[in-house]
Amino acid sequence: MNRLQDIFAFSEDFPLVFTQADFWIFFAVLYFMYAIVYRKKSVRSAYLFAVSLLFYYKTSGLFIGILLFSTVNDFFLGKAIYQSSSQLVKKTLVSISVIINLGTLCYFKYAYFFTDSYNSLFDTKYEVVNYLAQWANTWGSVDYFTVDAIILPVGISFYTFQTISYSVDIYRKQLKPLDSIIDFGFFVSFFPQLVAGPIVRAADFIPQIHKEIHITKAQFGNATFMILKGLIKKMLFADFIAMNFMDRVFDMPEMFSGFTNIMALFGYSLQIYGDFSGYTDIAIGLALLLGYKLPVNFNSPYKAIHCGDFWKRWHISLSSWLKDYLYIPIGGNRNGTVFSYVFVLVFVFLGSYAALGYAIAFYIAVTMAILLIVTLFSPKLAWHFNRNINIMITMLIGGLWHGASWKFVIWGGLNGLGVVAYKYWRKISPYEHATVWLATVWKIAVTFLFITFTRIYFRGNSMDHIDRFYHAVLTNMDWTNALIVLWEYRLVFIVMLIGYITHWLPYRTKDWLETQFTNSHIVIKGLISVIVAIICYQTYAADFQPFIYFQF
Template structure:
């Protein structure tokens, strides 16, 4: 009984994580109760809303207040948008929703980024103060919250985008507002995907809230398959190779050869895929067990034949969200806008300043400004510029969404450049329309290598850390000891090879494996689950390995 109480109590050191036994005890208890009441729609929503709040409290403590604030705010704004007869008022209310949500996100996620950028730009030494915590301490007359730092609430980037989509979808008349704040709270906080996605749009999930729940044998089998697949991805292909190889290399890249650093980067591509897609697979499986369908978030991204194709396969819920709520509204591939031009000038200046000095920043901004002026006199140049500027903005914002640092902006910008370059390359590529396997192999391989090496800006702790990584590759490859490295970490590289081979299996083979599991007898499913549990336990790292995307 004490174990159950501990599991349902808040612990900063032991949050509920899919890879821990505590979570599955938690889920078994709530699923048993869910099975007794799921036919009663209102009670079902209230129950899952309450459980989701408890789950988030277990993960983030009193940051649950921010989640409730977003829930209450957008519930009433959504109703106001729907009932307003004035288009101008509707737009104003949507703007208020976006501003409140993004301001909350910026306060918690980007306060240090903006402050550091301001200090660097104007040579000041301002420090971040948590005014919200200061106000809470004054109001409660207890110094409970720390005022000298701002802690990022888990999952705030995910549920903020969900609540924004709700207001915009109502404005676009794609959905009607929910009549119950409990139903809306359930949509915002649904616990399987709350802290690391996938990002669920209101138009996709809201229609499911009041439907009749009926879980078929096929859906039950698919849910089990997704959960087991997700655990293998996370615990075997992500955590094992990270704990036994990559973390050691990335901590001190200068202590390892350039060859070892390169192998660590290829390992990191598998780790981050296994970690993030593993989480979403488990989330999709758990949701399906309760009768709800979450969107697919990954589609074999390392089979992509170019950078744009990669972003149609990787973190699909974010890529499609940015496309529909940012890229298309600011002009898409048709035209630029005042926002587009202002944004690109601003980020050109700050980005150049981050990697150079004022002279470099002014020169880079002047070049872009002159290019913009030329577009006024050349329709062809304007067409090319407008087609690509919005892609770059979307990828820069996507990079900044992942982390409040210029290295993430650079990472997003590199991916944007990759997309733009391919748009022109495909017009002259001699193998663009070739169906030969060697052409496909080349395109997939080139895309994979490009994506892998841009990820050093994602994984590196700082720009200095990233520079040390590249310095080792440039000056100390030490190829004569490459075989010794492969042998020393042979188990890690075997796991990596298995991970990539399973990823590159044909879709027909993967579908056949899934279909066989779904059709199998319940006893066979149980045996497979036990085997997976044993494998995961044997590779379980002693150190706690949180999901990478929890930090976003």
């Protein structure tokens, strides 16, 4: 009984995470109750909403208030947008929804980023103060909240984007608002995908709320397969290689050879894929067990043949969200706006300043400004700018979404340049339309190397840390000891090799494996599940390993 109380009570040190036994005890209890109530739609929604709130409270404590605020705010704004007959009122209400949601996100996620950037640029010494916590302490007459720090609520980037899309889709007349706040709360807070996605569109999920639920044998088998696959990705291909190799290297890159640092970077590409897609697989599997379908979020991204293809395969729910709610509204590939030019100019200057210093940033910004002025007199050059500037904006904001740091903006910008560069390269590429397998392998290899080496800006703790990585690579490759490194970490590299081989397996092979598992006898499923559990927990460390995307 004490164990159950610990599982269902909030603890900062022990949140409910898919890779811990506590979560599966939690899920077993809620699933037993769900089997009793799932046929009654209203009761089902209320039950899953309550369970989801409990899950989020267990993960984030009193930050549940932010989730409830976002839920109530957009539920009533959605109704008001739909019921208004005035286009001006509709625009005002949807603007209020976007401003409140983005304002909340910026307050919790970007307060330090904006303050530090301002201080660095203007040589000031402003400090962040948590005015919301200060107000709450005054209102409650207690000093419960810390006022000198703003803590990022888990999952806020994900559920904020969901509620924004709900209001915007109602404004676009693509969706009718829900009548029940319980149903809406269930949509926003559905616990499998609440803290790390995928980002769910209301148009895709809401129809499932009102349907009859029948969990077939095939669905159960498919759900179990997804969960086991996700656990292997996370615990074996992500956590094991991180704890036994990569974390050591990235903590002190200057203490290792350039070769070791590069191998760690290749390992990180596998880690972040295993970590994030592993979470998504488990979330999809859990949702299927409950009778709901979540969107596919990954499609073998390291099979991409160019950078644009990669972003159609990686974090698909975010890429499609940015396309529909940012890229197309600001002009797509048709035209740039004053906002587009000013935004890119400012971001390029600030990003260059953060990475290279004021002098170089100034010259880069001046060069860009001159080019923008030239476009006023050159329709052809303006056409090229207009086709690509919004891609850069989308990728820069996509980078900033991932983390409140200029290194994430630089990472997003590099990927944006990769997308733009391919658009021109494909026009002169000698093998663009080649169908031989060697050409495809070459395209995949080049794309994978580009994605991997830009990830140092994603993984590096700071710009200084990234500089130390580059210094080790450029000055101390130490090829003579490469074989020693491979031998000393042979188990890690074997796991990495298996991980990449399974990723690059043909789709038909993966589909065949899933079909065989789904159609197998329940005893076989149970035996495979036990084997997977043993393998995963044999590699499991005592240290808590959160999912990487929890921080976003």
